[in-house]
Amino acid sequence: MENVRQxxxxxxxxxAMLSGQLATPLAYAxxxxxxxxxxxxxxxxxxxxxxxxxxxxxxxxxNRTFDNVYGTYIPQRGQTVANLLSKGIVNADGSPGPNxxxxxxxxxxxxxPASYFINTNxxxxxxxxxxxLLPTPEAGxxxxxxxxxxxxxxxxxxxxxxxxxxxxxxxLLGQFTQGLDVGDLPLLYTGATGLKNCQTDPTKAPxxxxxxxxxxxNYASLPNxxxxxxxxxxxxxxxxxxxxxxxxxxxxxxxCDVANASSSDPAGCKNDLYPYVGIARDDSGSNAMGFYNVxxxxxxxxxxxxxxxxxxxxxxxxxxxxxxxxxxxLGTGDSIYWEQVGNFPAQPPASQVADPTPTSSTNDKYxxxxxxxxxxxxxxxxxxxxxxxxxxxxxxxDRTPSNCxxxxxxxxxxxxxxxxxxxxxxxxxxxxxxxxxxxxxxxxGDALNxxxxxxAYYGGxxxxxxxxxxxxxDPIDVMIGTGGDWYCDICNPFQYATSIMxxxxxRQAHIKxxxxxxxxxxxxxxxxxxxxxxxxxxxxHPGYSKLDLFEGMIKxxxxxxxxxxDLFKETAFIITFDEGxxxxxxxxxxxxxxxxxxxxxxxxxxxxxxxxxxxxxxYADHASILKFIERNWHLRPLTNRSRDNLPNPVATVGNPYxxxxxxxxxxxxxxxxxxxxxxxxx
Numbered sequence: 001m002e003n004v005r006q007x008x009x010x011x012x013x014x015x016a017m018l019s020g021q022l023a024t025p026l027a028y029a030x031x032x033x034x035x036x037x038x039x040x041x042x043x044x045x046x047x048x049x050x051x052x053x054x055x056x057x058x059x060x061x062x063n064r065t066f067d068n069v070y071g072t073y074i075p076q077r078g079q080t081v082a083n084l085l086s087k088g089i090v091n092a093d094g095s096p097g098p099n100x101x102x103x104x105x106x107x108x109x110x111x112x113p114a115s116y117f118i119n120t121n122x123x124x125x126x127x128x129x130x131x132x133l134l135p136t137p138e139a140g141x142x143x144x145x146x147x148x149x150x151x152x153x154x155x156x157x158x159x160x161x162x163x164x165x166x167x168x169x170x171x172l173l174g175q176f177t178q179g180l181d182v183g184d185l186p187l188l189y190t191g192a193t194g195l196k197n198c199q200t201d202p203t204k205a206p207x208x209x210x211x212x213x214x215x216x217x218n219y220a221s222l223p224n225x226x227x228x229x230x231x232x233x234x235x236x237x238x239x240x241x242x243x244x245x246x247x248x249x250x251x252x253x254x255x256c257d258v259a260n261a262s263s264s265d266p267a268g269c270k271n272d273l274y275p276y277v278g279i280a281r282d283d284s285g286s287n288a289m290g291f292y293n294v295x296x297x298x299x300x301x302x303x304x305x306x307x308x309x310x311x312x313x314x315x316x317x318x319x320x321x322x323x324x325x326x327x328x329x330l331g332t333g334d335s336i337y338w339e340q341v342g343n344f345p346a347q348p349p350a351s352q353v354a355d356p357t358p359t360s361s362t363n364d365k366y367x368x369x370x371x372x373x374x375x376x377x378x379x380x381x382x383x384x385x386x387x388x389x390x391x392x393x394x395x396x397x398d399r400t401p402s403n404c405x406x407x408x409x410x411x412x413x414x415x416x417x418x419x420x421x422x423x424x425x426x427x428x429x430x431x432x433x434x435x436x437x438x439x440x441x442x443x444x445g446d447a448l449n450x451x452x453x454x455x456a457y458y459g460g461x462x463x464x465x466x467x468x469x470x471x472x473x474d475p476i477d478v479m480i481g482t483g484g485d486w487y488c489d490i491c492n493p494f495q496y497a498t499s500i501m502x503x504x505x506x507r508q509a510h511i512k513x514x515x516x517x518x519x520x521x522x523x524x525x526x527x528x529x530x531x532x533x534x535x536x537x538x539x540x541h542p543g544y545s546k547l548d549l550f551e552g553m554i555k556x557x558x559x560x561x562x563x564x565x566d567l568f569k570e571t572a573f574i575i576t577f578d579e580g581x582x583x584x585x586x587x588x589x590x591x592x593x594x595x596x597x598x599x600x601x602x603x604x605x606x607x608x609x610x611x612x613x614x615x616x617x618x619y620a621d622h623a624s625i626l627k628f629i630e631r632n633w634h635l636r637p638l639t640n641r642s643r644d645n646l647p648n649p650v651a652t653v654g655n656p657y658x659x660x661x662x663x664x665x666x667x668x669x670x671x672x673x674x675x676x677x678x679x680x681x682x
Contacts, residue, residue, distance in 0.1 A: 047453065047528065050632050051674050052609065054570040055526045058625055059557065060330070060491070060533050061550045062323065062541035063245065063581020066313060066600035069299050069547070071226070071291040073306060076613030081313050082657065084226060084291060087586055094228035094293045103225040103289065103584060106130050107276045114361040116248065116382040118389055119257035120273070134222040134286035135275050136212035140241025141543035144197040146189065147205045155204045156475040157482045160544055161537060162239070165189040175476055176486075177537040178515040179460050181559075184552040188537060191239045191546055210283055213241055222286065226584060229290040229298075236298045242543035243284035244277065245582035246369065247321035247412035248356035248382055250598060253277045253288075253582075254320075256591070258392040265588045266658060267393065271599075274584050280364035288584050292547065301551040302602065305575070310610035310671045314657050315603035316589050317579035318622035318643070319596040324414040324490035326578040326622060330531070331443050331457075331493025333623045333642030334402060335595050338372065338409040341418075341437040344430050347409050348372045352433030354412060356382040371415045371433065375404035375594050386594055393591060395662035400593040401641040410595075411436060414490050419501040421465035421481065421489060438498040442638050444529070444626060445494050445510060453633055454527035456510050457494050458517035460535030461487030486536045491578070521557070524564045526571070529629055532557070542581060558606065572672070573606040574625060590619055592643065592663045597621050609672040617656035618666040619649045627667035 047054065071084035072092055084090045088099035108120065109127045120128050143160055149167035152159045163173065165186070173185040180187070198209040212219055215233040229240055253274045260268035274288040292298040305311070318329035328336045340346040348371070355368035367381075378384045390398035397403075404410060416435045420426050429435030448455045461480040464472075468481025480486040494500040494511060501507055517532055533539075540550030554575055561568045580599040587600040603620070623643035630637065630644060637644040648666055649659030 048634065050634065051672065052570055053572045053607070053632055053672075055528060055530070055567070055572070056629055056632075057526070057530045057532060057557065057571060057573045058330070059554065059573070059575050060327070060531070061575070061577045062539040062545065063242075063579060063583070064540060064547065064577050064602060065580035065583040065585035066315070066587060066602055067226070067585045068291050068580070068583040069302055069602050070294065070306065070311075070313070072293045072295045073303065074295070075615050076307060079613060079615045081615050082587060082617075083313065084586060089586060090226060090228075090291075092295045094230070094296065096223050096225050100223065100225040102586065104130055104272060105134065105224055105275050105286070105289070106272050108273075108364065109362070111358050111361045111364060114358050116252070116356040116358070116366075116385055118251045118385045119255055121257045121259055131224045131275070133220075134224055134227070134289060135279060136219050136285045137216050137222070137227075137287050137290065138241050138283060138285040139193060139195050139208040139211050139213050140243060140282075140284050140287050141208055142193045142195075142213070142239040142241050143191075143206060143544070144195045144208050145192045145206045151203060151205050152479070153475055156479040158205050158207075159479045160205050160207070162189050162192050176480070177460065177535050178513070178518065179534050179538045179553040179556065180549070181552070181556050184549075184556075187237065187546070187549050187552060191237050193239060194233070212285070213287075216290075222289075226289045226291055227286075228293050230293060230296060236292070237546060237548050239544070239546055240290065240542050241284060241287045242541075243287040243582035244281045245322045245579060246281070247319070247325070247373075248354060248366065248369075249277050249281060250320040250582070251386060252356075252364075254589075256389055258389070263652075264655060264658070266662075267589065267591055269589065271584060271586075274582070277364060278582065281366070281369065284582075287542075288582050290583065299547055299551070301554060302547075302604070305554075305604045305606065306615075307613045308611060309607070310605045310612070310614045310616060312603040312605075312616050312618075312620060312668075312671065313600070314587065314617050314619050315576065315601060315624070316619075316621040317577075317596065317598040317601050319579075320598045321412060321579070322414050323488070323578050325411060325595070327491045327533075328411070328493045328496065329622045329643070330578075330625065331445070332441050333626050333638050333644045334441060336411050336436060336439055336441055336496060337405070338411075339437050339439060341430075344437050347374075348433035353409070354382065369413075371411060371413045372409040373412050374407070374409050376406040376408060390591055390594065397591045397593055397663055400663055401645065402595070402643050403593045412595075417489055417492070417495040417501070419495055420469040421462060421487065421495070422469040423501060423504060423507050424469060436496055438502055439496045440498055441496070442642075443494055443497050443500065444629065444638065445497070445500050445506075447630075447635050447638055448529060448633075449506075451633065451635065453529070455529040456512050456517075456520075456527050457492055457531045457533070458512050458514050459487060459492050459533045460514040460537075460539075462511065462513040463515065465489065480535065488533060488536060488539070491533045518556070518560065521560045521564070521567075524567050526567065528633065540577070569608050571607065572610070572628075574668075575602070575604045575606065576622075576625075577601040588657055590659070590662055592621075592646070592665075605668070605671040607672060609674055614671075616666075616670050618651070618670050619657065619659050619664065620666040620668060624666050624668050627665070628669065631667050631669065
């Protein structure tokens with residue numbers, strides 16, 4: 001206990017000095033008062049597990065690559081890390097390093113032929129040229145100023161943070177979100193860009209103009225490499241611009257060709273078309289090349305967690321693209337597809353099927369940037385280049401069982417569940433192809449139910465979304481429940497599932513709000529498996545959230561766990577992100593099938609069995625979390641095609657990042673130190 005007290009003293013001092021944002025944790029006196037309380041999860045403790053871990057909490061933030069958060073992290077003595085600093089891409093002060101060209105970005109003058117491509121070796125050399133300077137980073141949806149209470153009430157559907165401190169009380173903010181301690185709620189007041197407001201109606205919420213982000217030092221003359229997200233006008237507590245992060249775009253940005261393969265990158269992915277592809281889609285400029293600098297006090301809690309617990313520098317988003325597909329993989333180990341249900345169509349309408357063919361030889365904007373693809377048919381637009389590339393790789397990821405099945409249309413970009421939050425079927429959305437028909441895809445929830453193991457998905461704002469779907473016109477419910485904006489329905493893999501969401505008893509037992517999570521945690525009785533998804537206020541997503549807000553939620557969970565030491569000693573608190581959000585990353589990623597993997601993202605494991613600042617290098621992705629749960633609770637892989645069937649990696653000699661038995665993903669057991677595991681069998 002004394003050791004933990006010293007650790008928290010250090011992180012508090014660091015946080016107060018460098019960010020001044022995160023509130024003081026629970027006092028140790030309060031913790032000691034609760035020290036003797038017995039966990040109420042006695043029945044759960046009797047369940048047979050392979051390790052001392054009886055509870056897993058999976059907290060999922062939004063849209064940060066590993067280098068975006070940990071690019072300048074220096075590990076503890078005896079540990080190594082692969083990041084921007086260790087590779088010489090940047091110096092510790094954030095300036096370009098001797099190997100800065102490893103992040104150099106290119107543009108394509110003429111696309112020859114004018115068809116979808118995922119590598120640029122098929123193009124003649126004069127058509128591909130390096131940027132002399134990076135394109136200007138753009139405001140990209142970051143809010144220009146605060147929203148007043150009057151503006152919120154006028155149009156709650158378009159409402160956005162930050163909020164005006166003169167008209168929004170802290171108590172009111174506490175009604176919007178339950179993911180923060182009271183002392184951290186003022187973070188929802190701060191961070192507006194101060195740039196131009198393009199909202200012409202003064203009664204409605206401000207929104208950003210399409211303009212350069214002039215807060216970034218030398219924004220118009222940035223060297224062609226990564227750049228630091230800080231400056232006199234850009235403190236850590238700032239909203240920053242968003243960028244493209246969609247399926248076909250991310251494959252294209254990665255610029256993969258086996259001809260470029262090396263021992264450190266056998267996939268041959270150059271990752272050198274990030275701004276080019278993004279500009280064609282959303283004019284986000286060079287936003288993808290930004291990173292935070294922990295050496296300057298940015299991301300202080302993430303740094304402290306890495307110093308004191310276990311971090312992976314080889315954990316990956318499981319699918320190319322955005323939010324929805326990643327969360328589906330977290331819950332199912334597979335990709336969701338269109339199923340004919342009842343009287344709904346047998347396939348999505350043609351207007352919702354993607355066609356990534358460039359609109360012209362000089363414009364890479366896609367003809368149809370949509371939600372679905374019939375990827376088992378190589379005659380469909382955009383499919384053959386990916387399949388041909390996978391076929392060319394020595395480990396043949398085109399043969400992995402989790403690939404596209406013939407005749408099925410798979411969701412590749414964000415598409416809402418066919419169940420509304422109250423369990424009603426979204427008939428209009430399914431008919432339009434903008435919602436997924438109720439799915440029979442097997443989930444981890446089904447597997448846990450079969451073994452009578454407790455579990456829950458806690459989604460921030462879920463209760464408000466239910467009230468909205470039940471007809472509430474309360475402005476807070478309207479804001480949170482409209483279109484999955486602040487309660488993230490596409491983040492809930494179980495909301496797609498007929499077996500869970502279509503069953504009122506299952507829905508009531510397992511689909512809950514974050515406020516329920518903190519109530520359960522504070523009472524000391526967690527389920528065996530708890531997925532925790534922040535609402536969009538504190539998920540850390542660029543544009544509408546901030547990384548320090550996500551740190552605030554991490555801290556609240558950590559503090560509450562520490563207040564229940566008996567619970568903490570048998571809990572693994574896993575902190576990760578859904579995907580990289582379009583940020584650039586320097587790490588290798590392993591193609592596993594048509595859908596991914598994708599770039600590295602942060603993963604930190606907080607547990608009494610993961611202390612010491614260890615960095616693990618075994619290759620892992622979202623399905624690795626499934627593998628950990630399955631191994632710990634003696635479960636089988638979910639289906640015969642889900643990625644949890646893949647073997648654990650066998651490290652390449654001299655390179656722990658590249659498995660020599662690809663395709664392979666870790667079960668995360670290397671992140672823990674379990675002594676005499678057999679002694680812990682119950």
